[in-house]
Amino acid sequence: MLFTELGLSDAILRAVSDQGYTTPTPIQAQAIPAVLAGGDLLAGAQTGTGKTAGFTLPILHRLSTAIKNPNVHGTPIRTLILTPTRELAAQVEESVRQYGKYLKLTSAVIFGGVGINPQIKLLKHGVDILVATPGRLLDHMQQGTVNLNHVEILVLDEADRMLDMGFIKDIKRVLAALPKKRQNLLFSATFSDEIKTLADGLLNAPAMIEVARRNSTVEIxxxxxxxxxxxxxxxxxxxxxxxxxxxxxxxxxxxxxxxxxxxxxxxxxxxxxxxxxxxxxxxxxxxxxxxxxxxxxxxxxxxxxxxxxxxxxxxxxxxxxxxxxxxxxxxxxxxxxxxxxxxxxxxxxxxxxxxxxxxxxxxxxxxxxxxxxxxxxxxxxxxxxxxxxxxxxxxxxxxxxxxxxxAGKPRSGTPGKPRSGPAPANGNVAVRSSAQHRSGGRGR
Missing domain, CATH: 3.40.50.300 (P-loop containing nucleotide triphosphate hydrolases)
Known part of the structure; x- marks a missing residue:
């Protein structure tokens, strides 16, 4: 199977080709059609299996081809991606920009450990895709500096690690602020009892994907x-x-x-x-x-x-x-x-x-x-x-x-046959339109 067979737009395929990829990994081959179909998804996949592209590519396609609501002004946040750590958040947002560089979509990443004021300024302008860690997102919610009323797609990336790190209450508070009608994508290295409970309360008749056998080490x-x-x-x-x-x-x-x-x-x-x-x-x-x-x-x-x-x-x-x-x-x-x-x-x-x-x-x-x-x-x-x-x-x-x-429940799960993605973004916030990306603008 080739990326050209997955139903992605020419602009996205061009960006994928720029990265030197022609053949999707197993998680990408299964997740991309599932996300494009518009339903909820529960996916078992570890870091390194190519899962980031597995959800960023179809999300970019859906947002770029959808007809915008004429009653919504400005650039509302249409996709929210939650990750457990700053490094992963930066990496995911970099992936969004790499694959969306020929599209008229904007993205941003927000996390703690850095000043909040540049992030507030950025969010006022609006972005299509927001990548965030739960703690810093809650900070913005409490200050009223982020609007999640128009989120169409929610991604919980590495959900098992977020639960391990004690983010479950934060996640529930975020979920309560989102529109009830939305697409939910949950990615986890394991399907523990806690993950199953979270999925049962979050997902509606989800497609299920699991790649790479659990607890099996990479043979090479x-x-x-x-x-x-x-x-x-x-x-x-x-x-x-x-x-x-x-x-x-x-x-x-x-x-x-x-x-x-x-x-x-x-x-x-x-x-x-x-x-x-x-x-x-x-x-x-x-x-x-x-x-x-x-x-x-x-x-x-x-x-x-x-x-x-x-x-x-x-x-x-x-x-x-x-x-x-x-x-x-x-x-x-x-x-x-x-x-x-x-x-x-x-x-x-x-x-x-x-x-x-x-x-x-x-x-x-x-x-x-x-x-x-x-x-x-x-x-x-x-x-x-x-x-x-x-x-x-x-x-x-x-x-x-x-x-x-x-001091915590053991996790199970293993890396599958991986493939690396783009490097994390530098700095605390980043936003680029397609034109800014091509011209090398930082968009700060």
């Missing part, structure tokens, strides 16, 4: 475990990076403090590194992510939630400096490599404290991960396990709940 990712003492993890990581001449490595830590400490240690070893987590300013997170994507930064150290939305073509190496407390997060982490048909490697540095976590992961993925002891870093066979510090939160806004160590 080479996975290995390096047993090591806890105090030798940092020197081992430096050894691996320098010995193998890794040029682009995404490293996961359990806590924000651990991420900051590791960056300091790597910098002393003459390895360029930056961290992204919830305590970092939005400008710092955007800068770090941009430099990493451009290949100017060797190591990006991230906590799980802050890494949500990282979508990079041909990322060769993911390192679990700390194993996650929730086994399903391991699958989400390593799914950030091996994308778009490329090979990838996922390495886990595991100390005695984490043996039980490793067992949980191997039980989940139904395979034993190969162990490889590195010369000079042989672990002490007599070392005793110590309690693991619970993860500090990171990420996308208020209402966040810690999930580590049982």
């Amino acid at each position: 990712i080479a996975q290995k475990v390096h047993p090591v003492d806890r105090d030798k993890k940092h020197p081992m990581l430096t050894h691996l990076i320098k010995t193998h001449q890794w040029s682009q490595v995404l490293v996961f830590t359990r806590t924000k403090h651990g991420a900051n400490k590791l960056v300091e240690q790597l910098e002393k070893d003459a390895i360029s590194a930056m961290a992204i987590h919830g305590n970092k300013s939005q400008s710092a997170r955007t800068k770090a992510l941009a430099e990493f994507k451009d290949g100017n930064l060797q190591v990006l150290v991230a906590t799980d939630i802050a890494a949500r939305g990282i979508d990079i073509d041909q990322l060769p190496h993911v390192v679990n400096y700390d194993l996650p407390n929730v086994a399903e997060d391991y699958v989400h982490r390593i799914g950030r490599t091996g994308r778009a048909g490329a090979t990838g490697e996922a390495v886990s540095l595991v100390c005695v404290d984490e043996f039980s976590l490793l067992k949980d992961i191997e039980k989940l993925i139904k395979r034993e991960l190969p162990r490889e002891i590195i010369d000079g870093f042989e672990p002490d066979p007599h070392a005793k396990a110590q309690p693991i510090q619970l993860r500090s939160g990171g990420g996308g806004g208020r209402g966040q709940q810690p999930r580590a160590g049982g």
Whole structure:
């Protein structure tokens, strides 16, 4: 199947072609016709499966071909897309602009961690498509600076992560402010009981799509475990990076403090590194992510939630400096490599404290991960396990709940065979018409 067979307009197909795509991913091949049909949709798809284009393309088609209501003046918000984190919101809005660059539609992204006044000014002018995190959207609703009375399409992207982060009350408040007659699209990596409850109350006779088997890791990712003492993890990581001449490595830590400490240690070893987590300013997170994507930064150290939305073509190496407390997060982490048909490697540095976590992961993925002891870093066979510090939160806004160590229900779901999308937008707001996009205007 080709994109040209899905019923999308020539202007959208031209933009898709500009990105170098001709063949839709499985989620796109199923979701695009379902969204174009106008009904509600419940889709099980993980980051990296191409799901963003799966809903942005048909939404752009529907909005650009629909006859506008003559009784509505100005540019009302016709589509609202809710995402759990700032990075994902920026990435989704960038995708909207990439694929809508030949259309006379405008879009904007709003999230917390940045000033609200530029966003208020932007919303006064009106946009067709608004991408937002729940917390900042509620801020605007409370101040009366956003009008949701004309929303025709609602998208809840990564709904499972939004529930994990404690956004359910915020989401319900947003839903209460929307017109009752609208199209609802819910995307989730899992179909947990909470997601099913949310879907039952939100969706009307939805089409259902699920791509990629749950809890199955991407086969083209080479996975290995390096047993090591806890105090030798940092020197081992430096050894691996320098010995193998890794040029682009995404490293996961359990806590924000651990991420900051590791960056300091790597910098002393003459390895360029930056961290992204919830305590970092939005400008710092955007800068770090941009430099990493451009290949100017060797190591990006991230906590799980802050890494949500990282979508990079041909990322060769993911390192679990700390194993996650929730086994399903391991699958989400390593799914950030091996994308778009490329090979990838996922390495886990595991100390005695984490043996039980490793067992949980191997039980989940139904395979034993190969162990490889590195010369000079042989672990002490007599070392005793110590309690693991619970993860500090990171990420996308208020209402966040810690999930580590049982403080939240485990998630299931895996990345499918992914494909990366456009880079996140820089800054706190962005709006472009087709003409602005072609001329390179920032539209601020």
